[in-house]
Amino acid sequence: MTTARDLLIVSMDVPAADGPVEQGDLSLALAGAELLDLAAAEALGVADDRIVPGPPCDLDDGLLRAAAAALVRQEPYEYVEDWLWRRGRGLRAVYLATLESEGRVVRQRHRFHPLSSGRPTVADSADRRRAAERWASGEPVLAALAAAVRIQDAAADELARLTSDTVVTVLAAVDEAVTELAGERQRRTIEDAAFDNIWRGSS
DSSP: OOHHHHHHHHHHHSOOTTSSOOHHHHHHHHHHHHHHHHHHTTSEEEETTEEEEOOOOOOSOHHHHHHHHTSOOSTTOEEHHHHHHHHHTTHHHHHHHHHHHTTSEEEEOBTTBTTSOOEEEEOOSHHHHHHHHHHHTTOHHHHHHHHHTTSSOOOHHHHHTOOOHHHHHHHHHHHHHHHHHHHHHHHHHHHHHHHHHHHHHHO
16 A cells, blocks of 8 residues: 555545545645655655656556656656646546555445446455554654645644655645645636626626
8 A cells, every 4th residue: 555545545534624625635645645655665855846766666556656657857857846736637536546446446326326426435445444544543644645635634743753854845845736726726716706796797
């Protein structure tokens, strides 16, 4: 299991205080989780907010291998935030489809509409239990990623345990990107509301 897989499972299992997690926010956080796992595997480093690829290494997870293959390997290399936006586009759907194909996510069929696609839920599995254990332990990286997408508020003592410059840089970029995306959604909501008012006023 990877941090990204754990985060997706947690996002589906743990009710967020502010309602369902936004798909775009989660996609950005999943891209950040991939960077953190690749850094832990020494497949990359971060210097001056840029991702510096390391030598090829063996990775058991197919999605993580795809992330490693997507790294920009030409100088001056890619900024962490640029990676989040590029790699994160639609990434939640990619992870969800992968977990579903592996049987780790199932869809509940409605008995009155057996042919309709049901709501995805996490299947009972060893992976789900490991993610739950990691979540319950308050592991700081997973907790910080969950806080970025508003699943929970990160406790100060958890964040204080994040001593790696790479981890802090990536998590800060995730938080900034999620905040930027939230601002863009709010701007569009205001613009749509203004358009509706104009439309109603002219009708």
